[in-house]
Amino acid sequence: MTFTRTKREWKPLEDRSCTDLPWFLLFTVFCVGMGSIFGFTIATGGAARLVFGYDSYGNTCGQRNEQIEGVRLSGLDQTDKKYVFFLDPCNIDIVQRKIKSMALCVSVCPDEELKTYQDLKRFAMHNGSELCSYELAGHKYPSLPERFDKCPKLPVPPSKSLPVFNRCTPVDISCYAKFAEAVVTFVSDNSVLHRLIAGVMASKEIIVGLCLLALVLSMILMVIIRYISAVLVWILTATVVLGSLAGTSILWWLYIDHRLTVNETLSKETTETKDAKEEAEMSRDNAQALLVYAIAATVFTVILLLLMLFMRKRVALTIALFHVAGKVFIHLPLLTLQPFCTFLALLLFWLYWSLVLLFLGTTGNPVQNEETGLTEFRLTGPLQYMTWYHAVGLIWISEFILACQQMTVAGAVVTYYFTRDKNKLPLTPILSSVLRLMRYHLGTVAKGSFIITLVKIPRLVLMYVHNQLKGKENACARCMLKTCICCLWCLEKCLNYLNQNAYAATAINSTSFCTSARDAFVILVENALRVAAINAVGDFVLFLGKILIVTSTAFAGVLLLNYQRDYAEWVLPLIIVCLFAFLVAHCFLSMFEIVVDVLFLCFAIDTKYNDGTPGREFYMDKALMEFVENSRKLERVAERGRSRPTEVVSVEGAEMKPMVSDSGGGGDVGGETEAVGCGLDGGGGEWEELQEFHVYYLLAGVLVDWALGEQSTVVPLILCLTEDMVLFFFVYLPTSTLFLFATLLQKPSPAVVPQPQPKPPKQSSSHAS
Numbered sequence: 104m105t106f107t108r109t110k111r112e113w114k115p116l117e118d119r120s121c122t123d124l125p126w127f128l129l130f131t132v133f134c135v136g137m138g139s140i141f142g143f144t145i146a147t148g149g150a151a152r153l154v155f156g157y158d159s160y161g162n163t164c165g166q167r168n169e170q171i172e173g174v175r176l177s178g179l180d181q182t183d184k185k186y187v188f189f190l191d192p193c194n195i196d197i198v199q200r201k202i203k204s205m206a207l208c209v210s211v212c213p214d215e216e217l218k219t220y221q222d223l224k225r226f227a228m229h230n231g232s233e234l235c236s237y238e239l240a241g242h243k244y245p246s247l248p249e250r251f252d253k254c255p256k257l258p259v260p261p262s263k264s265l266p267v268f269n270r271c272t273p274v275d276i277s278c279y280a281k282f283a284e285a286v287v288t289f290v291s292d293n294s295v296l297h298r299l300i301a302g303v304m305a306s307k308e309i310i311v312g313l314c315l316l317a318l319v320l321s322m323i324l325m326v327i328i329r330y331i332s333a334v335l336v337w338i339l340t341a342t343v344v345l346g347s348l349a350g351t352s353i354l355w356w357l358y359i360d361h362r363l364t365v366n367e368t369l370s371k372e373t374t375e376t377k378d379a380k381e382e383a384e385m386s387r388d389n390a391q392a393l394l395v396y397a398i399a400a401t402v403f404t405v406i407l408l409l410l411m412l413f414m415r416k417r418v419a420l421t422i423a424l425f426h427v428a429g430k431v432f433i434h435l436p437l438l439t440l441q442p443f444c445t446f447l448a449l450l451l452f453w454l455y456w457s458l459v460l461l462f463l464g465t466t467g468n469p470v471q472n473e474e475t476g477l478t479e480f481r482l483t484g485p486l487q488y489m490t491w492y493h494a495v496g497l498i499w500i501s502e503f504i505l506a507c508q509q510m511t512v513a514g515a516v517v518t519y520y521f522t523r524d525k526n527k528l529p530l531t532p533i534l535s536s537v538l539r540l541m542r543y544h545l546g547t548v549a550k551g552s553f554i555i556t557l558v559k560i561p562r563l564v565l566m567y568v569h570n571q572l573k574g575k576e577n578a579c580a581r582c583m584l585k586t587c588i589c590c591l592w593c594l595e596k597c598l599n600y601l602n603q604n605a606y607a608a609t610a611i612n613s614t615s616f617c618t619s620a621r622d623a624f625v626i627l628v629e630n631a632l633r634v635a636a637i638n639a640v641g642d643f644v645l646f647l648g649k650i651l652i653v654t655s656t657a658f659a660g661v662l663l664l665n666y667q668r669d670y671a672e673w674v675l676p677l678i679i680v681c682l683f684a685f686l687v688a689h690c691f692l693s694m695f696e697i698v699v700d701v702l703f704l705c706f707a708i709d710t711k712y713n714d715g716t717p718g719r720e721f722y723m724d725k726a727l728m729e730f731v732e733n734s735r736k737l738e739r740v741a742e743r744g745r746s747r748p749t750e751v752v753s754v755e756g757a758e759m760k761p762m763v764s765d766s767g768g769g770g771d772v773g774g775e776t777e778a779v780g781c782g783l784d785g786g787g788g789e790w791e792e793l794q795e796f797h798v799y800y801l802l803a804g805v806l807v808d809w810a811l812g813e814q815s816t817v818v819p820l821i822l823c824l825t826e827d828m829v830l831f832f833f834v835y836l837p838t839s840t841l842f843l844f845a846t847l848l849q850k851p852s853p854a855v856v857p858q859p860q861p862k863p864p865k866q867s868s869s870h871a872s
Contacts (some may be wrong), residue, residue: 123546129547149466156187317684329429
C-alpha cells in the first residue's frame with residue numbers, strides 16, 4: 104500500500120540528504136577550469152614574465168630565452184640580467200594605466216643620478232650594466248647618433264628594485280604625479296598629496312586603534328541592540344511623522360505668506376512698467392512652485408501616515424525578532440567570527456584571481472605594437488575567451504562564498520530555534536552547520552549563487568556601456584538604460600532575499616534549491632506585510648546602527664587627532680577610519696540582518712504548523728510567544744465585533760479558533776496564519792493591503808523623484824512618471840502577480856473547515872424540564 108502526500112510537511116532537522124548534486128558537479132568542473140587557466144599561464148611562461156619581467160624584445164629577464172620569429176634581438180641569454188629597466192619610467196599611459204617606455208634587462212639598477220652620456224658610459228664600464236639598447240656598445244654611448252632614441256632620458260633618476268617583481272623603480276616617485284592625479288582626481292598639487300600621505304604615516308597608530316574601536320563597537324552593538332531596538336523604532340517613527348508634518352506645514356506657510364506678499368505688492372503697484380510686469384510674473388511663478396511643493400509634501404505625508412497606519416501592528420514583531428536575535432548571538436558567540444572567515448576567504452580568492460589576471464596579461468603570443476614598435480604578449484584566437492571565463496569566475500565564486508556564509512548562519516540559527524531545550528544545543532552549532540553544508544548542500548549553494556551571477560553580469564555590462572556612452576546618448580536612451588540597470592538591480596536584490604530564505608528552508612528540511620525556494624516563497628507571501636514591515640523598519644534601525652558606529656569612531660578620531668594643528672592632515676586618516684568603520688559595521692549588522700530574516704522564517708513556519716496544544720507545542724522564544732498571545736487577544740477582540748452568526752471563536756477561554764488547512768494535512772495551516780497574523784484574513788486582507796501599499800509607494804516615488812529633480816517642470820515629471828511606471832510594470836506587477844497566483848494556490852481543505860452547527864429545535868420550558 105502506497106501513501107502519497109499532497110504536500111510535503113516541514114520536519115525541521117529530522118532528515119538530511121544531499122541536495123542539487125548535478126550543480127555541485129558543474130561547479131566543480133567550473134573550478135577545475137579556473138585552475139586550468141592558472142596552469143596554462145604557468146606552462147606558457149606568463150607567470151615567469153610577470154614575476155621576473157621581460158624586455159621590449161620578448162626576452163624574460165634572469166633566464167635563457169628562445170628566438171622569437173620575426174622579432175630582432177630576441178632569444179638572448181639574460182641569465183645575469185635579472186632586473187627590468189625602463190628608459191623613460193615617467194612616460195605613463197593614463198588610459199591603459201601602464202608605462203609606454205622601452206624596457207631592457209640589466210644586471211644592476213642605477214643607484215645614483217646619471218646626468219650625462221658620459222655618466223652612462225662610466226656606469227656601464229664599472230658595473231657591467233648597459234642602460235642603452237642591446238645593439239649599442241657601452242664605451243661608444245657619447246658618440247652614437249642613436250643615443251637620443253635608444254638610451255634613457257636624461258637625467259636618469261636613482262632607482263632600486265622591487266622586493267618580488269624585479270623592476271627598477273625610481274626612488275623619487277614625483278614623476279608619477281600625473282598618474283596619481285588620474286587615480287585621485289581631486290589632488291592637483293603635489294604638496295597636498297605629500298601632506299596627506301604624511302598625515303597618514305604620522306597617524307598610523309591612531310588609525311589602527313580607531314579601526315579596532317569600530318570593530319569592538321560593532322560587536323557590542325550586535326549584543327545590546329535587542330535592548331534598544333524598541334526605543335529606536337518608536338523614536339524613528341515619531342521623528343519621521345513629526346518631520347513630515349513639520350515640513351508640510353512650513354511649505355504651506357511659505358506659500359500663504361508669499362501669496363499674501365504678492366497680492367499686497369500688486370495692489371500697491373500703480374505703474375505698469377516692463378520691470379514691474381517681469382517681477383510680478385516671477386512672483387507668480389514662485390508662488391506656483393511653492394504650491395506644487397506643498398501639495399507634493401501633503402500627498403507624501405498622507406501616504407506616509409497611511410503606511411504607518413498599515414504597519415503599526417507589524418512593528419511589534421520586528422522588535423521581538425530583534426530581541427531574540429540578540430539572544431542568538433549570546434548562545435552562538437562564534438557567529439561574530441563569521442564575517443572574519445568570509446572576508447578572509449574572499450580576500451584570498453580575490454588575491455588569487457588578481458594574480459591570475461596579471462598572469463593572463465603577460466600570456467599569449469608575441470605581438471609587435473604598431474604605435475611603439477615594442478613587443479607585447481597577447482591572447483589571440485579562442486584563447487582570448489579565457490579572460491571572460493576568468494571574469495565570470497570572479498562573480499560566481501564570490502557569490503558562492505557569500506552564499507556559504509548565509510547557509511552556515513541559517514543552519515546554526517535553525518538549530519537554535521528548533522531545539523526546545525537550549526541547554527541541549529550542540530557544543531559548536533556553527534561548526535556543525537559548516538560540516539552539514541560541506542557534506543550535503545554545496546550543490547544548493549552553487550545553484551543559488553549561479554542565479555545571482557546570471558542577473559549580475561548583464562547589469563555590470565549595462566553599467567559599463569552607460570559609462571562609456573556618458574554624454575553621448577540622448578535623454579530617452581539614458582532614461583531607458585538607467586531603467587534597465589535599476590530593474591536588474593531590483594531583481595538581484597529580490598533574488599538575493601529569496602535565495603537567503605531558500606537556504607534557510609534547505610537547512611530546515613534538506614530539500615533542493617527550487618523546492619526550498621518555492622516553500623519559502625509561499626511562507627513569505629502569506630506574511631507579505633510582516634516581511635515589508637521587518638525589512639523597512641529593521642533595515643532602517645540597522646542603518647542607524649551603522650551611522651552610530653561611524654559617527655562614534657569619527658568623533659573619537661577627532662579627539663585623538665586634535666594634537667595635529669595642520670587640519671588638512673586630518674582628512675585622509677578620518678576618511679580611512681570612517682570607511683573602515685562603515686565596512687565593519689555593515690559586515691556585522693548584515694550578519695544580524697541575516698539572523699533576523701532566518702528567525703522570521705522559522706517563526707512563520709512554527710506558527711503555521713503549531714498551535715501550542717499538546718503534541719504541537721511551539722518552538723519559539725518567550726518574546727515571540729508574548730507577541731503571539733497579544734495577537735490572539737487582538738484577534739478575539741476583533742472577532743467579538745463581527746457578526747455573531749459567522750463567529751468562529753469557540754467557547755470562552757479557547758486558545759485559538761479552529762484552523763483551516765491549505766495542505767490537506769490535518770488543519771494546521773490557514774487558521775493559524777489567520778490567528779497569529781493580526782487579522783490578515785487568511786491572505787485576502789493581506790493581498791488588498793499589499794496592493795494599497797505599492798500603489799501609494801508608486802505615487803510617492805513619482806512625486807519625490809520629480810520634486811528632487813533639477814527642474815520641477817512638466818518634462819521631468821513625464822520622465823519620472825515614465826521611469827517609475829516602467830519599474831512598476833516590469834518589477835512590481837510580475838512580482839505581485841506571482842504573489843496572487845501563490846495565494847490562490849493555497850486552497851483550504853474541506854475536511855477541516857469549521858462547519859456551521861445546525862440549530863437545535865426550539866423546545867418549550869416544560870419539554871426542556
